[in-house]
Amino acid sequence: MAKKENIIASVLAFEKKLVPSDGYFYGTNWNNRAEQTALKLIPKSVRGTISNRLKPAVAGDPMKLNAEVEKANLQTVDACALGEHQDTLKVGFTLKVLGGVENPSACNNETFLKSYHAVAQKYIENYGFTELAKRYALNIANARFLWRNRVGAEKIDVVVTVNDQEAVTFNAFDYPLHGFDHADGQVQNLANQIASALKGELPYLLIKVEAYALVGKGQEVYPSEELVLDKGKGEKSKILYQVNDVAAMHSQKLGNALRTIDTWYPEFDEKKTAIAIEPYGAVTNLGKAYRTPKDKKDFFTLFDKYALGEALENAEQEHYVMAVLVRGGVFGQSSKD
Template identity: 70%
Template sequence: MAKKENIASVLAFEKKLIPSDGYMYGTTWENRNTVTPLKLQEKSVRGTISNRLKSAIKGDPAKLNAEVEKANLQRVDSCALAPEQDTLKLHFSLKVLGGIPQPSACNNALFKQSYSAAAKDYIAREGFRELARRYALNIASARFLWRNRVGAEQIEVVVKVLNKESEQEWVFDATQFTTRNFDADDSQVNQLAGRIATVLSSDDDFLVLDISCYAKVGRAQEVYPSEELVLDKGKGEKSKILYAVDDIAAMHSQKLGNALRTIDTWYPAFDDLEESAGPIAIEPYGAVTNLGKAYRTPKDKQDFYTFFDGWARGEKLDRIVDEHYVMAVIVRGGVFGESEK
């Protein structure tokens, strides 16, 4: 248990990977320089009853027919390429920041000193090389396309460094990289990872990347912007609302960020064929909301706080991968204050 004089009840870290929103455009694979902003379209559809029915209805064919006859009218947003277009372009920027050893807020000087020493020791030994390699592979593999990646015949990712006097560019064939692991060894990925690692290891440096991704999904095919959270479903006019900025279909910066930090293959169940969810996003409790499961629990002593509380006070962790995980959560950012009680 930490001594009372070494407890930071106020502790916060700013995120170090900062994506913009992603903007969506339609184009053709042969002429990718000519693009058209994609707009949302509203549809009014009549669906069928497909939810589970009460026992009384299931056992009575007449009541079942009555239910089926009821109209299931819906108004929804959708987004698709134009009839002459076969390729989706997703464009966003990514800023990478340094300054990991310094919390953005900390109300305990003793804790701040011990944490900074632990962070600097990690940087001296590891230099963020493994984390940066995984971030770079997530960019190269176009993991950030999410559902738009499925069924794409060809995917090209163009990454440009926008920093003045240090411009650089890489072009990746995303289909050559899997999203199931991080075993790939590619010279261009390693170059991009080197730029990211250098900045993450710095005191106050920064890197700005311009990322354009082209996915050949098929003529007039539907594409998938982010979906807005509808808090009053059933009361509003539409049951599905998609995200757009200035009439351009878009993906939330949070969704892009989640894809970039999907690098956690170190949680206990990863190697279990029945339990594994594949790589998961870096989270303090390994939360995967669509599966309704936390893969890093305090009970198993695999969560961020179990590792961080000792490590930040000078204790050594048993495995280097646990250090990678702790530092990845700090790159993610958040408020991690500890109660003195």
């Protein structure tokens, strides 16, 4: 009998099933949202102070420290802010939900494909993506996708339009960021439609999302920051994202927020914080992987068992595995191992 490690396809890929657009930034007023203007980036040239950690020899010598502090820290940076008479940020994007998780976009092993397809069909029959869909819906309702723009906002309304249906408005602060047990009728209705699309029962699901955050007149807002790999002697030390002169947020950043539903990783009881669905539970700003092969809680360890028909410990592990497949990616096993 062939070893299980040789049954896993060496070419295996899944297309993502939650497909957000970029998020566009507009300025408006809470009590008059009809008037909206696209927000543009504002270049600023500033003279900063030396604030980085210095070498002990410099920090311990007052003369050297004074000499270092006297140096001008000149910077040109991008910024973005509401207009003088605007108090509300609007962020708008669309989210397309696709079905077909049971069918990889690429797979070169027919035996594995048949086994995985049967397992995926069984998951759909047993759970119907209802748990995952509820969590995605809650992350739309709670405006997690606003990231830093959510902090300090006085009020946040999230207006959701599904296909051509009537728009529904959520008060973002009614829904917690790290708990997924509370789902009222509006959230459940949205979740049901997302689940139907993931199961393939709906041929088309497009969700239009518009978030309005009351942050204060003229306040700074925060589009995505561009990662510039080779800054060299570039003009700016911070470059923000824009599309056709409109400040914007990366679709990848929106997608990361929507899939921040993993409360099943080993340390959740201690952290009480949901993390994004990732194969190794990676949280880059903490420099930590919460799902390691050593603990056998990572995606690949669980997927290799699950896809070949072995039972996992509980439903939570099944939800996690399927959520990674909804995320999409390349998961083949190298034939050189």
